Amino acid sequence: MKHPFFRILFGALLLFFSLGGVAWAQEESSSEDTIETGVEAESEENESRHVLSILLAHDHVQRGVKDGIRSWITLPSFMMAYNYEITERFAVGLAGDIIIEQFELEIGEGESARITERSYPIALVATATYRLFNHLGVLAGGGFEYAKEDTFGLIRMGFEPFLKISPHVDLLLNLSYDIKINAYDNWNLGFGVAVKL
CATH class of the missing domain: 1.20.5 (Single alpha-helices involved in coiled-coils or other helix-helix interfaces)
Structure with a gap:
């Protein structure tokens, strides 16, 4: 390591x-x-049903390009989410994240493959979260990723294990996978806090 x-x-x-x-x-x-x-x-x-989460994360892109060579790249990002708890186990919300670097990646396969740049892309995703167990949520949603070069639709799926440290504060991990439609895929790993407002 x-x-x-x-x-x-x-x-x-x-x-x-x-x-x-x-x-x-x-x-x-x-x-x-x-x-x-x-x-x-x-x-x-x-009890409040409004939850705000802030996370530090890394996005992992398999089709990244460094010095003209395709390679796996890891990019720092910030994630923020608002959720409304409809029931004890089910919540809906809006998540946003930003990759705080410019990077290049390969889009397409074979002869149609092209290298494109992404400048500080921002993703906005509507999500639904279901708590399978007391300390594990499963999430799914859809939205888009915007950068000045291009905008892609995206689908997100993931897990959020969390640990309650007080009645209003949770520590949480976020492990999610984003499918950027007709573009590229990446997975995210984030760590942060969720606060009931």
Whole structure:
């Protein structure tokens, strides 16, 4: 593991899952020890359903071009999302991210392949998230990626494991895959926080 990003990622995953075990054990013991009253049920109903997430991420592009040679490239990005929780397990929202670098990539196959540049592309995606388990959400959505050179439609699918550190704050990972229609694909790995407003 020569690259520092992978060391940080490994450390974050280790911390995430070790703290997750503690949080799961606390949730199970507290749910067994408490009896829900009318006051507790009322406070749950009044709880905010608006969630704002901010993440630092890396986009991984297989069809990148460096010095005229096709190679796998990793690009830093910021991600931000707003979600509205319709139910305890289902939310809809809007996600946006920006790659904070200019890069070149190859689009097309064979003789029709061409190299194009992307300048700080911004993606905007409408998403739906479903919590499979207490600490894992699955998301899917669609939108577009805009850069001054061209705009592509996109489809996003992914997973968001999260760890509740307070009633209003979660730590979360985002692992998602973007299909840029008639262009290129990339996958994203992000780490950040989600706050109930």
